[in-house]
Amino acid sequence: MKMLNSLRSIVQEVNSAKDLNGALGIIVKRVREAMNTDVCSVYLLDPLTERYVFMATEGLKQDAIKKVSLSLSEGLVGLVASREEPINLEDAQNHPRFVYFPLTGEERFNSFLGVPIIHQRKVLGVLIVQQKEQRKFDEGEEAFLVTMSAQLAGVIAHAEATGGLDSMDVEARKREMVFKGVVGCQGIAIGDVVVMSPKADLSVVPNQPCDDIVEELKFFRSCIQAVREDIESLGKKLASHLNQEERALFDVYLRMLDDGAIGGEVETLIKKGVNAQGALSEVILSHVETFSMMDDEYLRERAADVKDLGLRVLAYLQESECSELDYPDNTILVGEELTASMLGEVPKDKLVGIISVQGSSNSHVAILARAMDIPTVMGAVDLPYKQMGKLNVVIDGYNGVVYSAPSAERLKHYQRIYHEDKQLIEGLDALTDKPCVTPDNHNVALWVNTGLMADVFRSLDRGAEGVGLFRTEIPFLLRERFPSEEEQRIIYREQLEAFAPMVVTMRTLDVGGDKSLPYFPIEEDNPFLGWRGIRVTLDHPEIFLVQVRAMLKASEGLDNLRIMLPMVCNMSELESALYLIHRAHTEIEEEGFNVNLPPLGVMIEVPAAVYQAKSIAQRVDFLSVGSNDLTQYLLAVDRNNSRVADLYHSFHPAVLQALQKVVDAAHEVGKPVSICGELAGDPGAALLLMAMGFDILSMSATNLPKVKSVIRKITLDKSKQVLAEVMQMDDAHVIMSHIELLLEQEGISRVFRPAAV
Numbered sequence: 001m002k003m004l005n006s007l008r009s010i011v012q013e014v015n016s017a018k019d020l021n022g023a024l025g026i027i028v029k030r031v032r033e034a035m036n037t038d039v040c041s042v043y044l045l046d047p048l049t050e051r052y053v054f055m056a057t058e059g060l061k062q063d064a065i066k067k068v069s070l071s072l073s074e075g076l077v078g079l080v081a082s083r084e085e086p087i088n089l090e091d092a093q094n095h096p097r098f099v100y101f102p103l104t105g106e107e108r109f110n111s112f113l114g115v116p117i118i119h120q121r122k123v124l125g126v127l128i129v130q131q132k133e134q135r136k137f138d139e140g141e142e143a144f145l146v147t148m149s150a151q152l153a154g155v156i157a158h159a160e161a162t163g164g165l166d167s168m169d170v171e172a173r174k175r176e177m178v179f180k181g182v183v184g185c186q187g188i189a190i191g192d193v194v195v196m197s198p199k200a201d202l203s204v205v206p207n208q209p210c211d212d213i214v215e216e217l218k219f220f221r222s223c224i225q226a227v228r229e230d231i232e233s234l235g236k237k238l239a240s241h242l243n244q245e246e247r248a249l250f251d252v253y254l255r256m257l258d259d260g261a262i263g264g265e266v267e268t269l270i271k272k273g274v275n276a277q278g279a280l281s282e283v284i285l286s287h288v289e290t291f292s293m294m295d296d297e298y299l300r301e302r303a304a305d306v307k308d309l310g311l312r313v314l315a316y317l318q319e320s321e322c323s324e325l326d327y328p329d330n331t332i333l334v335g336e337e338l339t340a341s342m343l344g345e346v347p348k349d350k351l352v353g354i355i356s357v358q359g360s361s362n363s364h365v366a367i368l369a370r371a372m373d374i375p376t377v378m379g380a381v382d383l384p385y386k387q388m389g390k391l392n393v394v395i396d397g398y399n400g401v402v403y404s405a406p407s408a409e410r411l412k413h414y415q416r417i418y419h420e421d422k423q424l425i426e427g428l429d430a431l432t433d434k435p436c437v438t439p440d441n442h443n444v445a446l447w448v449n450t451g452l453m454a455d456v457f458r459s460l461d462r463g464a465e466g467v468g469l470f471r472t473e474i475p476f477l478l479r480e481r482f483p484s485e486e487e488q489r490i491i492y493r494e495q496l497e498a499f500a501p502m503v504v505t506m507r508t509l510d511v512g513g514d515k516s517l518p519y520f521p522i523e524e525d526n527p528f529l530g531w532r533g534i535r536v537t538l539d540h541p542e543i544f545l546v547q548v549r550a551m552l553k554a555s556e557g558l559d560n561l562r563i564m565l566p567m568v569c570n571m572s573e574l575e576s577a578l579y580l581i582h583r584a585h586t587e588i589e590e591e592g593f594n595v596n597l598p599p600l601g602v603m604i605e606v607p608a609a610v611y612q613a614k615s616i617a618q619r620v621d622f623l624s625v626g627s628n629d630l631t632q633y634l635l636a637v638d639r640n641n642s643r644v645a646d647l648y649h650s651f652h653p654a655v656l657q658a659l660q661k662v663v664d665a666a667h668e669v670g671k672p673v674s675i676c677g678e679l680a681g682d683p684g685a686a687l688l689l690m691a692m693g694f695d696i697l698s699m700s701a702t703n704l705p706k707v708k709s710v711i712r713k714i715t716l717d718k719s720k721q722v723l724a725e726v727m728q729m730d731d732a733h734v735i736m737s738h739i740e741l742l743l744e745q746e747g748i749s750r751v752f753r754p755a756a757v
């Protein structure tokens with residue numbers, strides 16, 4: 001337990017260091033104390049020189065820092081790093097690999113324990129403890145150092161990537177920095193950062209320069225005064241319920257707000273030019289940390305009080321500030337975990353790019369971004385986003401890379417690609433009214449996925465032939481309560497009318513997973529395996545029935561509706577849902593509406609449904625594959641987790657085989673099958689899907705012209721031949737390259753990405 005506490009407190013302390021050197025200094029000092037050794041040192045790999053550099057020590061000579069270094073295969077350091085495992089020696093000096101550097105003064109120490117510092121499979125350096133006494137470190141000590149190193153690896157990687165930890169000082173803001181993430185939406189964006197954070201969360205508050213210090217101080221003081229009044233009135237209200245000691249707590253709270261305490265510390269930072277929110281968060285978090293590291297339990301508890309107080313002040317600061325959030329004409333929205341409703345807050349014509357620290361390319365924010373065609377990078381985990389307000393950045397959405405404070409050269413390079421992209425899109429506009437037909441006369445229906453009203457206009461502009469997936473949860477996400485039946489009817493009617501006589505496929509509410517409604521929170525350890533999609537709506541028939549009734553009523557006189565059920569895993573879910581839909585239909589007929597029962601379909605998005613596709617198809621009018629979820633469930637890779645984003649691959653042979661199986665099952669019983677996952681909008685994948693026999697490909701309006709341009713150039717025959725070839729391959733990357741090669745040979749690879757990125 002004691003070990004665990006020191007681990008936790010060391011990591012916490014290291015996390016709060018201002019820069020890499022600060023972090024390393026804390027590591028060597030605290031590890032030496034915790035393990036009671038004579039020496040603790042860190043060597044880090046310098047990728048430029050390919051040497052392990054002596055970076056920090058407690059116990060050896062400070063003069064040696066950054067002066068001593070070893071090649072990759074030199075010394076015990078090189079041995080630990082190349083073997084990627086701990087080395088524990090009683091008598092290090094007599095080891096054949098021991099190398100002596102007089103500068104370090106190492107000769108006095110006999111025992112040696114070195115462990116590699118590894119982050120995402122890469123060795124970053126080596127963490128070492130040494131002792132005079134000749135002894136082997138015991139198992140517990142070795143395990144402690146390994147655990148420590150594993151935890152610190154992430155912090156060190158982050159510090160190396162950002163040039164600092166959480167601090168991006170004035171100088172750092174001027175320097176060009178590169179941050180890697182994953183592709184959310186392709187394209188280039190150049191603009192100024194606006195950081196958006198969830199309300200009242202101290203750890204994600206943007207820390208940026210303030211324009212007018214005097215005003216900011218005035219503003220901060222007025223918020224402190226408001227909190228003071230709140231606490232006083234709360235204290236009075238509760239006075240009769242509290243004992244003296246508890247009442248005294250309110251006085252402590254009030255005193256903490258004083259000039260001599262937290263209030264004063266925040267003001268000092270504001271006077272240095274930091275905005276009030278950022279200053280408050282820095283002061284409160286550092287106090288919270290100090291308290292939570294105390295050994296005394298009572299004092300540790302006080303951390304919660306300080307945090308509570310901080311949140312109260314923050315709420316006032318945010319309340320007055322949020323309405324004033326300024327959106328420049330080229331806003332790049334940045335946040336820890338952006339949500340659909342946050343996107344909704346930025347005026348559409350000002351939003352040019354999105355960067356999310358969390359999430360991955362199949363998170364729903366990324367899907368929305370693609371629908372809106374806004375270049376997006378997801379999972380930029382090293383981004384010091386809190387310090388990036390107002391910074392100029394370039395988003396390279398083709399490679400999932402962000403450049404902050406880009407150099408003039410970098411800007412020029414990306415401006416060129418940006419203009420090229422624009423020309424390409426304009427060129428594709430000419431295809432809008434042309435049919436989607438291969439040179440050997442095979443017709444493929446290209447439909448769109450929608451959610452926002454904006455999608456409707458863009459879809460019509462781009463020549464969509466129907467809607468393969470209307471994500472009904474999006475209007476639900478943008479509200480503060482469930483929309484009523486009539487409110488829903490109006491939304492659905494709008495969609496149906498806009499596309500009539502083209503078909504609109506409406507999916508019943510699919511919440512859970514990463515789509516949680518603010519007013520209907522679902523807290524689960526494994527949300528993607530939990531209560532989501534049809535499971536939620538079958539448990540709440542009142543929500544389901546209202547939605548289906550609204551859809552049916554909306555379709556009166558238009559007759560272009562199809563209804564589709566998400567996340568179906570077994571026949572009894574399907575039977576129950578069909579029963580409810582029939583019931584809703586009977587009810588509204590009894591109410592006097594004259595509506596035909598629309599075609600009903602099921603999304604195939606869990607592996608179980610792939611194996612039951614034939615039975616399911618027999619019970620309904622159509623199938624539609626949700627390849628986003630199907631990929632996640634087949635490969636057991638969370639679609640929303642940036643750490644495993646590299647493993648999420650819809651070209652995985654298992655996914656391709658599952659897709660073919662679904663097409664065959666549907667066609668065997670004479671039912672049409674479509675695909676509405678993101679894969680359908682990938683021009684290369686679209687060729688394979690067409691060859692597999694999908695009747696409809698449904699994608700974001702953004703990708704439709706690109707897919708059409710590829711299909712119009714390549715024959716069905718050729719696509720079938722390529723499909724037969726890739727079905728023999730056993731690796732997703734090889735399959736991807738094979739398709740890219742084909743597009744290159746046909747001279748159409750530009751629709752994938754510009755040659756220069």
Ligand code: PEP
Pocket residue numbers: 367469471510605625626627628629630676677678
């Ligand atoms: C899918 O899972 O492929 C799909 C289309 O649905 P969503 O992305 O909304 O989960």
Ligand code: MG
Pocket residue numbers: 566605626628629
């Ligand atoms: Mg899905």
